[in-house]
Amino acid sequence: xxxxxxxxxxxxxxxxxxxxxxxxxxxxxxxxxxxxxxxxxxxxxxxxxxxxxxxxxxxxxxxxxxxxxxxxxxxxxxxxxxxxxxxxxxxxxxxxxxxxxxxxxxxxxxxxxxxxxxxxxxxxxxxxxxxxxxxxxxxxxxxxxxxxxxxxxxxxxxxxxxx
Amino acid sequence: xxxxxxxxxxxxxxxxxxxxxxxxxxxxxxxxxxxxxxxxxxxxxxxxxxxxxxxxxxxxxxxxxxxxxxxxxxxxxxxxxxxxxxx
Amino acid sequence: xxxxxxxxxxxxxxxxxxxxxxxxxxxxxxxxxxxxxxxxxxxxxxxxxxxxxxxxxxxxxxxxxxxxxxxxxxxxxxxxxxxxxxxxxxxxxxxxxxxxxxxxxxxxxxxxxxxxxxxxxxxxxxxxxxxxxxxxxxxxxxxxxxxxxxxxxxxxxxxxxxxxxxxxxxxxxxxxxxxxxxxxxxxxxxxxxxxxxxxxxxxxxxxxxxxxxxxxxxxxxxxxxxxxxxxxxxxxxxxxxxxxxxxxxxxxxxxxxxxxxxxxxxxxxxxxxxxxxxxxxxxxxxxxxxxxxxxxxxxxxxxxxxxxxxxxxxxxxxxxxxxxxxxxxx
Numbered sequence: 365x366x367x368x369x370x371x372x373x374x375x376x377x378x379x380x381x382x383x384x385x386x387x388x389x390x391x392x393x394x395x396x397x398x399x400x401x402x403x404x405x406x407x408x409x410x411x412x413x414x415x416x417x418x419x420x421x422x423x424x425x426x427x428x429x430x431x432x433x434x435x436x437x438x439x440x441x442x443x444x445x446x447x448x449x450x451x452x453x454x455x456x457x458x459x460x461x462x463x464x465x466x467x468x469x470x471x472x473x474x475x476x477x478x479x480x481x482x483x484x485x486x487x488x489x490x491x492x493x494x495x496x497x498x499x500x501x502x503x504x505x506x507x508x509x510x511x512x513x514x515x516x517x518x519x520x521x522x523x524x525x526x527x
Numbered sequence: 528x529x530x531x532x533x534x535x536x537x538x539x540x541x542x543x544x545x546x547x548x549x550x551x552x553x554x555x556x557x558x559x560x561x562x563x564x565x566x567x568x569x570x571x572x573x574x575x576x577x578x579x580x581x582x583x584x585x586x587x588x589x590x591x592x593x594x595x596x597x598x599x600x601x602x603x604x605x606x607x608x609x610x611x612x613x614x
Numbered sequence: 615x616x617x618x619x620x621x622x623x624x625x626x627x628x629x630x631x632x633x634x635x636x637x638x639x640x641x642x643x644x645x646x647x648x649x650x651x652x653x654x655x656x657x658x659x660x661x662x663x664x665x666x667x668x669x670x671x672x673x674x675x676x677x678x679x680x681x682x683x684x685x686x687x688x689x690x691x692x693x694x695x696x697x698x699x700x701x702x703x704x705x706x707x708x709x710x711x712x713x714x715x716x717x718x719x720x721x722x723x724x725x726x727x728x729x730x731x732x733x734x735x736x737x738x739x740x741x742x743x744x745x746x747x748x749x750x751x752x753x754x755x756x757x758x759x760x761x762x763x764x765x766x767x768x769x770x771x772x773x774x775x776x777x778x779x780x781x782x783x784x785x786x787x788x789x790x791x792x793x794x795x796x797x798x799x800x801x802x803x804x805x806x807x808x809x810x811x812x813x814x815x816x817x818x819x820x821x822x823x824x825x826x827x828x829x830x831x832x833x834x835x836x837x838x839x840x841x842x843x844x845x846x847x848x849x850x851x852x853x854x855x856x857x858x859x860x861x862x863x864x865x866x867x868x869x870x871x872x873x874x875x876x877x878x879x880x881x882x883x884x885x886x887x888x889x890x891x892x893x894x895x896x897x898x899x900x901x902x903x904x905x906x907x908x909x910x911x912x913x914x915x916x917x918x919x920x921x922x923x924x925x926x927x928x929x930x931x932x933x934x935x936x937x938x939x940x941x942x943x944x
Contacts, residue, residue: 613895
């Protein structure tokens with residue numbers, strides 16, 4: 365089992381989502397936040413939009429700035445910056461393994477905000493650990509129990525978890 | 528939420544706006560639409576409209592009501608389009 | 615919230631200008647595609663493949679009813695939510711006799727609980743229903759001893775017999791008497807109402823299943839015959855009393871529905887178009903009405919409540935939480 369960028373993103377928000385996603389039990393698609401999020405990533409930065417697929421990762425944007433390769437990930441809001449940062453770092457790490465040096469940019473079109481993400485030893489270690497944890501979550505027979513967190517009110521699993 | 532949308536659009540683009548509104552709301556009468564739609568759908572509709580209109584020339588006004596309970600609709604004269612459940 | 619559309623006129627339903635359009639002799643009516651989740655068709659409607667492709671893309675289900683208002687079938691677009699894991703879990707709970715019986719038992723006891731809620735509601739309003747409630751309670755005791763779904767169905771049947779007899783006490787109307795449960799065709803007005811209202815609950819549940827990862831072909835109380843939808847019939851048992859029956863009682867007691875909304879057809883009695891439309895209007899309203907949900911912490915509609923029920927079933931199948939059927943609060 366190879367963790368994907370999406371699972372990394374979910375892992376830092378809620379481990380239960382990791383388990384559910386791993387079974388393709390996708391969240392409620394009409395959840396307003398999911399729908400708006402989908403729209404924003406579809407509509408923004410269309411000029412640079414080249415969805416790139418490498419092994420089991422999907423990269424939102426890719427461009428070259430001079431000598432540098434820049435990959436971008438579009439997010440609706442910076443509220444879950446940690447998740448977003450680790451997801452992008454994961455892509456950088458994957459590219460690194462393929463021999464591609466790149467920098468990451470987190471893009472928040474609604475907030476007109478950009479954050480640069482670089483791969484460091486610390487982040488690499490953290491990613492390593494996260495991937496191990498993700499694998500052990502996915503191997504669980506039943507999902508980690510629902511816990512009420514801030515994200516619940518915006519989550520497409522809210523009705524599933526609290527039904 | 529309950530939405531009432533009215534527009535004043537240059538002839539060149541008015542058909543496009545009309546067609547876009549039809550995907551989300553019910554036509555009421557010339558340049559007027561209404562309906563109950565979700566927040567996300569409204570965002571989507573606005574995005575689509577922004578791409579069509581020329582902001583220095585055209586205008587779209589959207590009234591939103593959290594609930595249809597506080598709105599009342601009265602027609603004087605010919606009854607035109609209404610949000611119909613049964614057609 | 616997306617809406618349901620009910621088509622009674624004759625005409626052509628088609629894709630036009632990236633939305634839905636219904637064209638009749640009188641003219642065109644546009645249906646906002648982004649805001650529609652199901653279409654129920656009662657009239658003579660022409661459709662083409664282009665439309666079906668568009669509906670699939672837009673995730674809209676079509677339900678067809680014949681001239682008499684009987685459910686004919688559905689266009690269930692290629693499932694957009696797919697989880698092999700969930701289908702395996704569903705099958706596992708079907709193939710294991712004990713697991714299947716447990717779920718079937720839950721559907722029956724959920725139905726009975728809500729039947730009792732309806733009876734208690736009217737008992738509190740002065741209707742002499744205590745005898746019926748006692749009888750139902752005593753029949754319900756045998757659920758625990760049932761060793762097959764057939765036995766469970768039989769117990770439920772007995773309870774429904776008692777319950778339907780009580781309709782005459784609740785309604786107290788010379789135009790609407792129960793006599794006996796008759797289907798295809800219903801032999802009297804009340805039976806015609808029950809049959810039509812139930813078929814609306816079945817299609818509503820099916821539409822909600824479409825938006826979950828469950829496969830509607832694998833039911834537990836109703837035997838899966840690998841041909842038609844059965845899970846929606848199971849889940850509908852729980853909601854029929856509180857959605858369909860309550861609407862019927864309202865319509866009859868307030869004399870909204872009257873004898874002239876019926877007609878003799880075949881060997882029985884069916885609702886005419888006006889009658890069907892009245893029932894649809896009130897059912898649709900009921901499904902959109904909301905109640906406070908404690909765990910979710912906000913109001914949810916009865917339609918959402920059905921979806922929440924499906925989520926509870928999923929959690930049961932996953933093995934994380936025993937399924938307990940919804941019980942009406944009033």
